[in-house]
Amino acid sequence: MTSTQDELYRETAQTFGAALERLARAYEADADLRRDLVQEIHVALWRSFDGFDGRCSLRTWIYRVAHNVGASHVLRQRRSNAQTLVGLEELENLPDANQGEHAADRSHALGRLLGLIQRLKPLDRHVILSYLEGLDAASIGEITGLSAGNVATKIHRIKNMLARQFQQGGSES
Amino acid sequence: MMEVQNPAQKLWQDQPVEGIKMSAEEIRKRAGKFERRIRWRNRRESVGCLLVCGLFAYFLFDTHEVLFRMAYGLFMAAMIWIAIQLHRKGFVQSLPAGLEASSSLQFFRKELERQRDAVKNVWPWYLAPMVPGYVMLTIAYVVSFPHPVRWIGVAAFDLFVVLLFIGIWKMNLRAARCLQRSIDELNAAE
Numbered sequence: 001m002t003s004t005q006d007e008l009y010r011e012t013a014q015t016f017g018a019a020l021e022r023l024a025r026a027y028e029a030d031a032d033l034r035r036d037l038v039q040e041i042h043v044a045l046w047r048s049f050d051g052f053d054g055r056c057s058l059r060t061w062i063y064r065v066a067h068n069v070g071a072s073h074v075l076r077q078r079r080s081n082a083q084t085l086v087g088l089e090e091l092e093n094l095p096d097a098n099q100g101e102h103a104a105d106r107s108h109a110l111g112r113l114l115g116l117i118q119r120l121k122p123l124d125r126h127v128i129l130s131y132l133e134g135l136d137a138a139s140i141g142e143i144t145g146l147s148a149g150n151v152a153t154k155i156h157r158i159k160n161m162l163a164r165q166f167q168q169g170g171s172e173s
Numbered sequence: 174m175m176e177v178q179n180p181a182q183k184l185w186q187d188q189p190v191e192g193i194k195m196s197a198e199e200i201r202k203r204a205g206k207f208e209r210r211i212r213w214r215n216r217r218e219s220v221g222c223l224l225v226c227g228l229f230a231y232f233l234f235d236t237h238e239v240l241f242r243m244a245y246g247l248f249m250a251a252m253i254w255i256a257i258q259l260h261r262k263g264f265v266q267s268l269p270a271g272l273e274a275s276s277s278l279q280f281f282r283k284e285l286e287r288q289r290d291a292v293k294n295v296w297p298w299y300l301a302p303m304v305p306g307y308v309m310l311t312i313a314y315v316v317s318f319p320h321p322v323r324w325i326g327v328a329a330f331d332l333f334v335v336l337l338f339i340g341i342w343k344m345n346l347r348a349a350r351c352l353q354r355s356i357d358e359l360n361a362a363e
Contacts, residue, residue, distance in 0.1 A: 017194065018192070021191060021193060038193045071277065106184065123277055123281055132185035143277065144277040162179060
């Protein structure tokens with residue numbers, strides 16, 4: 001337990017605190033369990049900084065740790081929750097339930113977005129979250145370990161799906 | 174970071190957050206608490222096996238028939254063996270040590286491979302250890318109650334156990350195949 005570990009943690013909490021909360025929201029719908037998950041991510045990050053060797057950027061490290069904790073949470077929950085998770089391919093083909101409807105309420109739109117994300121398999125969830133956080137394809141590839149071609153395909157699907165779900169109504173932006 | 178271009182990205186990034194913050198001291202406390210919780214979670218299934226073991230111990234001391242005692246003793250040994258295997262295989266793991274900062278792909282593959290290996294062959298660690306106990310119990314019944322009418326009941330029970338074992342084995346094989354398909358998908362995505 002070094003001061004560098006504490007410093008890295010402080011820097012992370014300050015810079016990525018909000019992103020980590022958003023990420024946890026995508027992995028856990030229940031507010032109390034989500035708070036626990038955020039804290040679990042913080043603890044995992046603080047612990048992991050003991051072994052941070054700078055071989056990848058701090059941001060890559062943080063997202064890897066946070067997503068892996070989130071995915072681990074999903075895998076644990078699946079033992080008690082039989083909800084079937086789908087891939088981006090299936091989600092892309094979903095009919096747009098709100099097509100043509102002007103959903104003015106941002107929280108409704110956000111809820112819909114979260115609903116879509118929470119149905120995804122962990123790896124696809126990881127890609128869409130990284131995309132929504134504004135990370136570029138190269139960073140997403142570095143964090144997930146997916147090939148550049150695969151990341152490009154997935155991002156293309158994500159863009160199509162998001163465009164259909166959130167632009168045709170036109171009002172969420 | 175890329176520039177925010179997509180309305181969904183803006184919607185996502187503009188959502189309100191609680192601003193959960195933890196001091197280094199809180200983190201240390203919380204880390205200890207998590208470790209205790211994980212230790213308990215890992216022990217829970219083993220503790221279940223040991224409770225069943227305790228029930229067989231009660232039967233063992235309650236009966237004076239040697240063959241029944243042997244059967245219950247074999248069941249106890251089987252439950253202890255299963256408890257050890259559950260602990261070793263870490264069925265309910267938290268984030269595996271050292272995998273925190275691996276890429277998502279590596280993380281999922283390791284996790285799926287671990288689960289696949291655990292369910293692929295349940296005979297040596299889960300089903301087979303129970304067989305000597307059941308065989309001995311059947312012998313004990315046949316010897317202690319030498320009435321063919323009773324044997325029909327014993328045979329029906331044994332048939333039920335055999336079918337149950339086959340069902341568990343088949344279900345696990347199916348689960349292993351599903352996990353293998355997911356691993357293959359991940360390998361193709363690399």
